[in-house]
Amino acid sequence: MTDSEGGPKLTKGGGGPQEDDPGGGPLVVVENVNKHFGELHVLKDINLTVDRGEVVVVIGPSGGGKSTLCRSINRLEPIDAGTILVDGKELPKEGRDLARLRADVGMVFQSFNLFAHKTILENVTLGPIKVRKQGRAESEKHAMELLDRVGIANQAQKYPAQLSGGQQQRAAIARSLAMRPKVMLFDEPTSALDPEMINEVLDVMTGLARDGMTMVVVTHEMGFARKAAQKVVFMADGQVVEENTPEEFFTNARTDRAKDFLSKILTH
């Protein structure tokens, strides 16, 4: 695999062409992070490190704080205390640098969040043109490579509503990748999809992981976790309760809280 300029392939290290020294070591560092929504303490002293090229699956019961953690990592939610570093830098709270640094963190949501009145191609090129200040021709070329990579190059001129859910989610992944993020966050990317479309999205994500993208994935898809993740983080009640390899976590959970959760998702 080559590190071709603008190519859709991601080299091990995941940093992309603008990175000087990909290397190993932590890319995302979450340290003693606390967050409240009013009285509700939703993130309680969270510590989490994601190494370059690592895939971390975050799993846990509803309301545990998984989405809030993802949103905090790219500053969609402010935190009350602690630090979050992406590639050694703290995201600024606001201002011009925020948009640029936030673009280092790609995010894919459960609801695909595509712009309804723009074509798929326009959805994918918008960020690179507006935020990265990339030229249109270069942005379109890169966008087509990414759409090809997620298997929907032939849908480029359509509008989101004309695509299936699985196709829309793959477009959303291409749109995130177009910004050449250093890390990708996925918040339950398959839970709004019909069963037959789940695998086409998971396959794209597994390919990304294999190519070395650094990823944080909130999902209950155990097959994906076993295949693609190096680490599973179990979150409940705003805390990281357990952190382990997928194999150990799914076969040998240490805490009652995790065992109880697993027994529910395994039998539903």
Ligand SMILES: Nc1ncnc2c1ncn2[C@@H]1O[C@H](COP(=O)(O)OP(=O)(O)OP(=O)(O)O)[C@@H](O)[C@H]1O
């Ligand atoms: N904007 C908000 N304002 C107030 N409370 C919120 C807000 N967003 C989330 N919460 C609360 O924070 C807690 C954590 O929510 P979060 O969405 O992070 O959980 P989650 O683990 O992602 O759950 P799920 O599995 O259902 O997606 C919940 O109690 C939720 O009700």
Ligand SMILES: [Mg+2]
């Ligand atoms: Mg959530």
